[in-house]
Amino acid sequence: MKKYDEWNEVKKQTNIYKRKLGIKPREIFWVKIGQNIGDEEYGKGEVFSRPVLVVRQLTHDLFVGIPITSTLKNDDYFHTFEYSSKKGIHKNSAMILQLRTFSKKRITDKIGKMNVEDFKTVQEKIMKMIIPT
Numbered sequence: 001m002k003k004y005d006e007w008n009e010v011k012k013q014t015n016i017y018k019r020k021l022g023i024k025p026r027e028i029f030w031v032k033i034g035q036n037i038g039d040e041e042y043g044k045g046e047v048f049s050r051p052v053l054v055v056r057q058l059t060h061d062l063f064v065g066i067p068i069t070s071t072l073k074n075d076d077y078f079h080t081f082e083y084s085s086k087k088g089i090h091k092n093s094a095m096i097l098q099l100r101t102f103s104k105k106r107i108t109d110k111i112g113k114m115n116v117e118d119f120k121t122v123q124e125k126i127m128k129m130i131i132p133t
Contacts, residue, residue: 007035007048014047017105023063026119027054028083028112031102033067041067041098052102053094053114055126065102066122068092077129079122083112096125 014032023029031052033043043049051068058064070092074080077097083090090112114122 003035003048010034010047014105019105019107021104021107023054023057023104023107025054025056026114026116027110028052028068028114029054029110030108031065031067032106032108033102041069041095047108049108051092051111053122055099055122058101061104062101063104064099066094066096067098068094076125079118079125081114081118083114085112094122096122096129099126099129 010032011034028051030049031043032047032049033041033052034048036042041050052065053068055064055066070090072080072091073093078093078095080091080093083092094114
């Protein structure tokens with residue numbers, strides 16, 4: 001069963017939060033992405049969060065990000081990669097097909113950073129998805 005009412009309460013508190021946070025492309029943060037509809041990726045746990053890769057900062061509050069999953073896939077819409085955190089080495093997949101804009105208010109913690117080579121591959125896959133040949 002979807003937890004829309006619980007997410008709505010978390011969302012209200014998240015919207016109040018004011019935080020000045022510097023972010024950079026390739027960084028990975030826990031982000032409160034919420035309880036979404038259909039096949040849109042959703043967050044888990046009490047605050048409906050999931051790791052998100054920063055692709056680009058757009059404004060002082062908005063950035064483009066890609067949710068990350070522990071389900072390993074590597075095709076036109078996913079990219080499998082490894083990154084280090086305080087908890088060790090993680091192998092995940094960036095869900096390129098779930099690319100979207102996020103408010104920095106949704107960010108909770110920084111957890112890692114993608115290497116340059118993997119990030120270039122992700123950028124190429126984004127371009128192929130958005131501008132098909």
